[in-house]
Amino acid sequence: MPDDAISQATTGVFRRIFRTLGICLVIVASLLCFPHWLPWMIAAWILWHTLAVMKGSPGYWPLFACTLILAIRLVPRTPAMMLLAVAMVAIAVWRFRSRSRPEITLRYRWLSPVMLAILWGLMFVEYRRSATCNHEVGYDPERPIVCIGDSLTQGMIPDPGYPGQLATMVRPTVINLGASGIATGPAIGILERAMVHRPQAVIIELGGHDFLKFHSRASTKANLVKMITLCRTNDCEPILMEIPRGFMIDPYASLERELAYEFDLQLVDDRWLRHIVLMSPAAPPGMWFKDAQLSDDGIHSNPRGSGVIATFVADALVEVYGDQVLRSRK
Structure with missing residues (x-):
């Protein structure tokens, strides 16, 4: 085998190893993420999906991974959170089934990122408001x-x-x-x-x-x-x-x-x-x-x-x- 072929094969192996290690680190970081930062963890996975789609990849696995992490973490089952999770699964399934038909995924490549960005925004507002008292409460300095x-x-x-x-x-x-x-x-x-x-x-x-x-x-x-x-x-x-x-x-x-x-x-x-x-x-x-x-x-x-x-x-x-x-x- 020529030296160039050996070098390319070795480089490919190391690239796959580092990519796998990187994915594992991202998954571990997502599982360790504080609940306060949960929306931004989800945003990172959606961004990963978006970048993959823009490069012509089906980009389904970041959505599957994010949904699995949300299930493991037992996130709040609020309407916007559940809607986002269902949308991620549906889009991931559609892109997985369409992976052999790149002309379809390329034609509608902006559809899933835009849809997920809108749903993420709704989830973010709901998530922040869910941790905040939204009704008026009277204040009495004499009461402890x-x-x-x-x-x-x-x-x-x-x-x-x-x-x-x-x-x-x-x-x-x-x-x-x-x-x-x-x-x-x-x-x-x-x-x-x-x-x-x-x-x-x-x-x-x-x-x-x-x-x-x-x-x-x-x-x-x-x-x-x-x-x-x-x-x-x-x-x-x-x-x-x-x-x-x-x-x-x-x-x-x-x-x-x-x-x-x-x-x-x-x-x-x-x-x-x-x-x-x-x-x-x-x-x-x-x-x-x-x-x-x-x-x-x-x-x-x-x-x-x-x-x-x-x-x-x-x-x-x-x-x-x-x-x-x-x-x-x-």
Whole structure:
């Protein structure tokens, strides 16, 4: 075999290897993507499909891959999200079946990118609005804000948790009712007793220990619904903190977003906890920057981390009540 042929064959093999590794890395990155950035992950796969189509390729596999990732991640089953997923599958199937007839795919090559861009835009608007309180909520500086949750709310002694630092950021009194190891069931009783304080908002950080104690997603959702209903019955606004229960596969995935969409709630998206985990001794890049670590054990916030969580919660309160809830305007 001539040297040029050997060189070309070797180059082709390495090209296929690097392409396969690249695809695997993109898939892993998509599975690791924070829920907050989910629309942009989908946009990346649609862009990949668009570039493939513009080069004359059928471009069906990026759509199949994206749809499979969405199914694994258990994304919220909202109308626009489901419409986009169905469209991606339908377009992928059509392009797969038409792969042997390039004249058809070339003639309509702009059809699928334009259609997917429009559907993605609708999904993006819906996804962002689903995590935001879209109704008016009255503000009363005399009524406190109650924080209910497990040890992530209670704090690790001597740190009083994020509620302690939240109290320095907002005007209303902040009451910390966190209890280490608590699941959603027992927390209902705590919330019922908390109504004696006449809170105007309740920050709910629960569900992590339901997962650790093998409670079902359905029972956890039912308990959270009871807490939301109890808050609304007593004229206070529930605010949910999204709990990530795994980096790639989470059987509770989208639970809090689903509830936020159904009940028009303000959501503190899961970045608040992922920041703590990633900037800890247990994970990179935190393990390389000791002075910037937000946790000392890999999950519970230290005072620096509690300040970060409090900032996320304060931002959520501003979304609901406006800047008037803050001690000083930003």
